[in-house]
Amino acid sequence: MLLESYKANGLIWLSNVSGLAGDQIEAFRGDLVIEFGEMHEASQTRNPPKKMIEQVVLLADGGKISFFAGFLEDLNTLEPFAARYAGDFADGATAVIYCVNIDEPMKVTLDGVTFTCIPMSEGLVWNELMDRLYIEKSDLKGQSPEQKIITVAAARGELSFKGETLDFVAASAKTNAAVREFSGAI
Template identity: 25%
Template sequence: MMTSIESTPFKRLDAEGRLLKPAHKAETRRPGRFGFRGEIALTIDPPVTLEAAFATAEDGDAGLSFLAGSLSSYKQLPALVEALGAEVKADGKYFIYVSDLDRASRYQINMGGVPLYVLPIDDTSVYNELIDFLYLDKTKMKKFDTAEKLDVIADGAAKYDQAYEAISYEEGLKRL
């Protein structure tokens, strides 16, 4: 059975033109899973995007099961949550890398019932950060196509349960 974008939370994001520069926008190798790799538009004016985004959703599920990507500023988190809206869920795994966070900063922030892992990123890519962060085998990953990489990363994220300091968005602003 084919998993179509129409039966996933990506449907609204796609209809609103938010799924940009897709390297992958199709089902993955896992039956019943749809994946996206590219950029997700958060706001138009000024233009803000979640860059180097990886996301998956299960067929018929109301929210994304996994999302990772990079923001240039911590202050863009509310735009991310607003743009994603109902397409995120309380039991999803969301890893947001933020350029202007101190290197030692690792937080769990609950925004509107949505739990976010908010992490620093330097000059490396979201992909490399995820491989290291989720303890994935970099050599094996090189052999996979984009759909397989999405599956392996999403599966690794689903198992991730490390706890970080839980703070409010406002507390994070004070620490910038």
């Protein structure tokens, strides 16, 4: 199973939901490692990842990712992400990346996967997906966490994004210097 291999290889940094949602169907919400942190010699544990994709919503069927959404601070991190994970995507998979340092939606194809990249400086991937897919909290009432991910993935036909399709070099040239906005108690 895909999530078991991620866990065994230390690719899961944080897991909010991780489990079977049916026969051969796996659901996951959490953070995935893109680039490992250095090994801490004294304790033989790893330091936090140097790069990761956060707030991932993933649905895999038969060991291949069919639906994926996540958050990146910097669009340039998409290239190492694709290098590590693109082989796990099914043909025609939906892949949505929310990113801080872009101004307009775009589609970027890397390693055979087309990623729809959407600007997002604040907010949460899950909430953004719910809004874009017109899913109300009441639509998810009584469902297990894994079933909720299936419901979101099933509604992906409602995702429509305008934006040009670019290769990675052209997309990278369209980035800006924006950084994530945080708010909270002072």
